[in-house]
Structures are given as C-alpha cells and as structure tokens.
Amino acid sequence: MKTSIEWLKEYSDINVDAVELGDILTMTGSKVETIEQCGNDIKNVVIGKITEIKQHPDATKLVVTKVDIGDEVVQIVTGASNIKVGDIIPLAKDGASLPGGVQIKKSKLRGIDSNGMMCAVTELGLDIEDYPDQIEEGIMILDPKYGKKIGKDVVEVLGLKEDIIDFEITPNRPDCLSIEGLGRETAVSLNKKFKDPRRNIDEMKVPDKKEIEGLTVSIEAPDLCYRYIARVVKDIKIEESPEWMKRRLKACGVRSINNIVDITNYVMLEMGQPMHAFDINSIEGKHITVRRAKKGEKITTLDEQVRQLDEEDLVIADSKKPVAIAGVMGGENSEIEDNTATIVFESATFRGGSVRKTAKKVGLRTESSSRFEKGLSAENALRAVNRAVELVEILGAGKPVEGKIDIYPTKQKINKIKIDADRINRLLGTEIPKKDMIKIFEKLGIKVEKDIAISPYFRMDLELVEDLAEEVLRFYGYDKLGTTLIKADTTIGLRTKEQKIQSNIENYLVDSGLSEIYTYGFIHEKDLKKSNISSDLNKYAITVKNPLSEDYKLMRPSTIPSMMQILSTNLNKKNQEVGLFDISRIYKNIDKKIEKGEVPLEEKVLTIGMYGDNIDFYTLKGIIENVLEVSNVNRYNVEKEKKNQSYHPGRCAKIKVGMDEIAVLGEVHPEVLNNYGIGRRAYLAEINISKIVKYAREGKKYEEVPKFPAVERDIALIVDNQVEVGEIEKIITKKGKKLLESVKLFDIYRSEKLGENKKSVAFSLKFRDKKRTLQDEEINNIMDQIITELEKSLKAELRK
C-alpha cells in the first residue's frame, strides 16, 4: 500500500522522518517495502524570471539570457528554444543539486559565462505525463502566478517534496489498505492521538429509500453479496479534479481520470472501500440486480476487453445485461462519460473468495478486487458512500439526491472476546498488567466493556483471545519479548534407525570419494524412454496437472533419468572422473491410490553414478558391498541381471536378501549412454533404502576369537568361461558344510592354452572347528566331495 505521509498526517501527528516512521511501523506489523522521498535531492533551485535573451556571439544554437532571481540577476547560457522574455522558470543556481546526483556548477559555454541552469520537467525528477502543457526537450515554463515567488525555493513553491512509504500489508488486515487504517496504526505506534477526521461521516444520518430517481436494487445472491448501497447524484459536472486530490492520488499510485472517477478512487484509498460509479441512464429498466452470471454471458470491461463469465461469477446487472463484474471492474456500457448527468455511487460488500476467484479467472487483479478478496467490512461500505457524496459537494461536482438504497441481507458479525489477561500472558510468556492491555485495545478502537473486548467493524480479523494477544504484543513490543527456554518434561532427541543408517551410508560414501547431489523429483516424459525405464515402472509415473513446462511434467518412478542427466552435465563440463550419489525419492502410483484420493507410494532410493578411467563394475560392487556392511546387512546374494534395459545386459547384477531384491548395479546400457550423449562407460546403482533398513541387523554380538588353528587349502579349476565365480563358490560353500570358514577367489586366468572358451579360477579355502584341531583326513574328505561336485555340476577340471 503506497502511502503519502502528507495524507497520513490528517490522521495522526507525525514527529519523525519517513525512515524512522517506516522502522516504527515495521515493528508494529506494517512492514516497509520501499521509501520514496521526492524533492529531497533538489537543492538550490529557485523561481526565476527571464529578463533578457540575446544570441550567443559564437554559437548559432545557443542564447545568452539574464534571469532575475530576486536578490541578483544571473547570466545563463542555454540551448533551449521554448523560452521568451518574461517567462517564469525553475533555475538551478551555481552549486545546486538535482535528482540523480547531478551537480550544477559555473561554467563557460563557447567562451561565455553561464552561472547555472534552467531546468526541464524531467531534470527536476518529475514525470512529463503529469505536465501535459510542458514539452520534454524544453525548459519548464511555470504559471505566471509564480511571478510573485521569484527567488523562492522551487521545491516549496511547487510542493515537490513528497515522502511516500510503500507498506506490505498482511492479508488479515484489509483495513490497513487505507490511509485511515494506516493512520490509526501510526497514531498508536507513535503514541499520538488518532485524529478521526471522518467523525462527521460516522454521525451522518441518511434515510433509507426503496427507490431513488426511479432506481431500484435487488440482491439475488446474498451468499456472495452481503450488502449493496446506492446513492444518486444529479447535475453532474464532469471536470478535472482539484490539484490536492490529484496529488494524493498520484502519491498513492493512482492516475487521475475525472472528478467523479477520482472521488471513487480517493474514497477507496482513504477508507479502504472500493466503489463504483455508473451513469444512471445506462441502466436499462432502472433496476440493478446483483446476481450470478449466466453461463457464457459476456461483458466488455472498462479496459475494452471482452470477458466471458459463468455461474461462479457475480455481476451487477440491469434488467437485460451485466454492467459490472462485481468487485473487479465496471463495464464499458455503464462508464461515466463527459455528458453524464446523473450518477449512481455503488458501495457494496462481496464475498472475498468469490471476487478473488473471478478476478483470477478473467485475469484482472485490480485495486478493487485485491481489497475485496480479503473480506471487507459491510459497515464501512456505508461510510464510504457517504464520504463520496460529501466529496461531490466539496468539489461542487453535482447535486446529491437525498436518501440511500441499502440492501443489507447479511449483517456483519461483531465479535465479542473475553479478555483473559492471564491466558494472554501465559501464551506470550509476559507479565503485562491487564490495564495496560486494555489501554492498547482502546487506542486501537476496540471497545472494552467489563471483561469483554468488542471488535470494531473495521477489525474483522479479531475473533479469539489469541488475536487479542497479538494486538497486545504488537504494541507492548515484539522486541521486548523475553527469550526463555521451554520448561517442560524432558524429551529425547534421537535419530530413528532409518536416519542413523542413512547417515552412516552418507558418511561412508563421502569417505570413499563420492559427492552428494540434489536432484528434482520432476522429469520429462521422454526421460523415461531415454533411460530405457521398463513399462512396468513407467505406468506408475505421476503426472502434474499444471507443470511449469514439459521438463517438469512427471514425478519420477525411477531416479535413473535424474542421475544420467547429472552425469551428462559433468562430462560436458569435462570432469574426467566423477563419483556421485543421491538419496532421494521415487513416486509410484500403485493401485490407483491417487485416484482414490490417497497419497501414492514414495520410496527412498540411494542412487550412485560414476565414470572414470579407474572405475569399473567391480569398483561399484565394492562400494555397494560396503554400503551394505555399514548398514549391517550381512546376508545377501549377488545375481546376474539380464532383463533391466537401463543396464548393460552382460554387466548388471541384482542384490537379493532371500527373494527380495534390494539393489541393482551395473554398467549403463550403451543405448542409454548414447541417449544422454555420454561417450564412455558409466556405472549406476540403485539401492532401496527402506529395504536396507528392513534387513539391517540391530545390535552386534561378540563371537569368540578362534583358539584352534585353521587348515588352508587352495584349489585351481579349469571351467567354461560362462561359469560364474558365484556358482563355484556356492557349491564349495554347500559341500564345505559347517567346517568351511571362508572361500576366497585369488586368481582368474584366461588363456587359449587352457582350451577354447576356458578359464582357470583359483580359490583359497579355510576350514576350522571352534572346538578342536582338524585332522588332515577329514579335510581331504571334504575337498574330495567339493571337487566331485564341481566336476559333476560345472564340468570343472582340477588344474594340476
């Protein structure tokens, strides 16, 4: 809310400057957004009268002038061509300052002394559009009446000094979208008396009429229109508004149109009630109906745009057509014209949410709608219309017709709140005496009767004792509030099992050289295809109804596209070796949960992405194994995975606990790499965090350190290339039974000498019994069984 301090002074004495006022009001709840101080940057510019103009001897485009500035006559050289002898002009003297940091100094122009500068409109920081009689490139020629003020400061004479503060008003305080409301806040904040200059309006008695000048009104939608008041003014003279009114409107950011339109805007700024004025002749049937629009009904608004409406929108209509969109904007068909003779002032109260919806839908957020949408006081509507009529009389703009049509089906509720000082103090953590609270209430216009606070009509936000507490605190001082720590039963702050595991994983990965990334949950529809995500998963993707763009249309059912994108970015930036991880969510609409109004499944996934010269499948596998280790997941199997199309079919594995798949890892499928423009091998892993948490053992138990020696045996086998190390290990483990403590691969060797498509694999086996020393024979026996089984199942050959 742009606020002129000059206007504000009508409501409260102000003994501080704009900056300090801004600080004080910020601390009582009206936050300053910007402060504009006009005229402060103009110094030493005075009214002057041109007494002589001569051609410059050495420059055809310059003239040498003499300007009378009261106590002296100064010589000025100028290139301006719109001046003549006798003109009254603003003159910047030697040493003057102008807006934008411009300093004026004595100088010579083509050898002739110039002791200052005549100013153009824009050089004084003024808007040329506010001075239609002036030209932009020429000197500002002042009204001859200022001839009496020669030598006087131009800022004072022209009233250029203007302090304007733009306040951020919170949505609960529509009353502060007015000078009156801010004036009241100012008075209380500065501890001054609220001057209440509109008391005469409050006391005004205007009789109710059913009909005025043939006009009648009805409300067909009392759920959307709480009150509608009309007053009529005859013998209208459409004119320009007086200077004082234009200036105040401009300070508050409203352009002057004509006296009648300006009055409606002036009242809106002053009292916070938007108003509207119609030409009575444009109302067919002389009957105003406040009703819902018909489906498809159209209206051309004042800005010459055609707006389409439906039953959700409220209109002001005559007997045939809508003449205004209620609370948003008037129609072109009922606009005040220069020949308008009789007008209707409308002052009404509409349901806030409805105005907001309509304004949003038709794309018109006006000064009016932005006030109505917050919910305005129906009581204030009457004051506003009476003030408008008063202003008509002050301006001599027409002849008010006695009486008002006032349809008021839904009376404004006045809240009564018990003042529970003890509760307020407990809520705030203060010890403010009740009488001090009451003092604050009364200053704010809240009537107090015994222990009851009666909210004034303009404070519809006051409903509960908590609301009163805020009023107390605002003027007791948010800055005076103490700082205490909670005095209550001790609570224990501990991370949950999942949070601990996640933290351990993060720390391990960072220690292993990986960096954490943060990605959006959004993906493009095409990303799923680019990453070869299976249709099984695709079908769970969730679509955003109103995405920012196609790039943010889906909520991802897989983190692969996000990770691939980041790997691609890094390669493009020529980062040669990269290891990244991300613990974030995937979203799956399984069982049509969303359609049932439920939330979909969200799973936390650890995603790892890597590439680099020293990185291969086994680097990644080692990292995953350690992730499982730091999470205390000890029993799992690694199996080959050939079906997952995002991964290289020969270089992908899944990790299972029992039958439950908890992770996938592998080299990225060459197609996917190609889709992301990655010209080298890259590696990916996806680990389901919830499953890790499920299978993580809690608590560790000490196992006795072995006392008896182990027996070690090595075996080397020749097998087909396709035979997996895991398969061999499985057989060894099975046949090694309880005595086998560990089996470890220590060599793989491929050579044609071994035979076509053969490899040699060598394992080191360790046997131990916790209770005794093992005998060679029993181990020999086990080894024989192992070898027999390997020969049988895998056609393995013992290498000798």
Add this chain to the structure above:
Amino acid sequence: MKEEVANIKKEFLKEIKEVKTEQQLADIKVKYVGKKGKLTLVLRSMGKLSPEERPVIGSLVNEVRDEIENLVEEKKQELKREELQKRLQTEDIDVTEPSKKIKRGSLHPIKQVIKEVEEVFLGMGYEIADGPEIEKTYYVFDQLNTPIDHPARDLQDTFYITDDVILRTQTSSVQIRTMENKKPPIKIICPGAVYRSDTVDATHSPVFHQIEGLVVDKNISMADLKGTLDMFAKKCLGEKTQIRFRPHHFPYTEPSAEVDVSCFVCGGKGCRVCKQEGWIELLGCGMVHPKVLQNCGIDPKIYSGFAFGFGVERIAMAKYGIDDMRLLFENDARFLKQF
C-alpha cells in the same frame, strides 16, 4: 697349559677386532668356543693333567669362554646397531611428496545445512519427522486453517496432481500428521523438499527445502519460541548472531512473527548479502493457531505450541556465498567438491 689358554684369548681378542659381519662373528665363535673350537679342545685335553691342576685349568677355561661369549654377544649387538643405522640412512624419504589418501567426496551444501540444524535440535530433545511429498490438500491446507479460497491454494503457487492431491508447498503437513498421531509433548523438526510453482532463476526453484519445527505441550509461550530460535541462530549461524521478531500474519499461527537475523556474513555492518540492511529475513513463526490444534484433536485450552519454518537454500547460499540457486541443482562435481 695356562699359557695356551692365555694365548687363545689373546688371539681371539685380536681377531674379533677385525670382524665386520655377523657371519664372521659366528665363524669366530665356532672357531674358539664351538664343539671343535680351540678352547673346547683345551678342555677336552684336560685328561692329561694332574688331578690338582684340573679344577684350576677348568675354571680358567670356563672363565675365558664366558668372556669370549660375552664379547661375541656385545659385538653382535654392535653389528646390529651399525646395520640398522645403515638401513635407516638408505630409507630416507621426501615427506613433501604427495600422499596416497583416498580423496574424500562431499555432502551437498543443502544437506550440510540440514544436518547442522538437525544436530542443534536433536540436542534440545527434538525428533526428526518426515512425511510424503505428494500429499493430500487435507494435510497441507484444510487442517492448517487455510480456507478453500485462500490464495496459497492457487494454481499459480501449487502443483496439482488432482484436486485433492498436490505436491506439498510446505512441510507443515508433517506437523499435522504428527499431531494427529501423537499426544503432547511433541517436539519435532521436519526437513524436506517442498514444491512451488516458481520458474527457475538465480533466486527461485520449483523445488526447494524447508525445515519446520513444532512444539506442543502445556505452557508453551511465545517467549519460549523466541528463546528457542535465539539458541538455534547462535548455534547454527554463530554465537554473535542476534535475532529480531517482527509482527506478521500466517493463517496457522496466532500471534505470528517474521524473524530477521543479524547478517551472518558481515555481522550486521551491511553488505551485499543483507542488501546493506544488516539484517536477513530468515523465517516465519508463531504460536500454533487454536483452530489447528483443535483440528488435530488437541485441546487448546490445555495445550499450546509454537511452530516455525525456513528455507534451507537461502541459508546455504548466504552461508557459503553462493550467488545463484541453479548451482545447487546443477551438481557440477567441481562445485560439489568445495563443500
């Protein structure tokens, strides 16, 4: 025979002086006191001696043998010392050559801020709570005293999946879920991703992170809120940090406040980060609105509570001097490694 023993000793003393290696030393030992050593032979030939002489010569030989063995042992230690000395000299290295450590990675700056905040609140007895990002309007708006036609619900601000399911615009939904499922005392913070319909630029992102806090118990006051946030600001942003409460309005708290902190970059003198104001607007907070408590089945006559919330990215950016929010989500490894 005495003379012979004396000569052997003399000879030994001469020879041991020349010894340079452990092998030579071993040889000498064998030569003199081995099974067939010179001294051993003397001992064996004692049979020829008279019974009176035998013990005399016997003890003399033993004496000399002990002496020889001691000297050999001494020499052995000396050789070892010399050898070690030599080895130490040859094993000299340049300690300024590069190390072989595994390079550490890094936690994302957003995570680092979240963790720091978590630690402070864990220490004050708060739990960390979490909830869905795709959430029912019931939890994001209805229960938070945000009526059906409130501007926060606009399509312009909120991503909708359906009319009833949205991407949460704040983590307050977690507060509601907690209050509905748990009896006071409640002390939680809820960090997490939130979504608002803002186009990506240097200061906006459609996804950002929030940390909200909630306390509900008997006799919780606004001064407690201020004290808690003061503690949080000092622990997370530096012991000298000051906080400033300003009145504000939120539908889910009453009274409400906005909180500024003295600029933790310049200490309040005024700089680019605080736009020369010395203060940075940090968070919104207030006393939980009685209607919100009631909605969650908590009696506002018995219990009161406070809530607060702030954006993580803003703090991370100010703290680390990051001037463009897009850097946080671009994830360039060279950027990430700096944290």
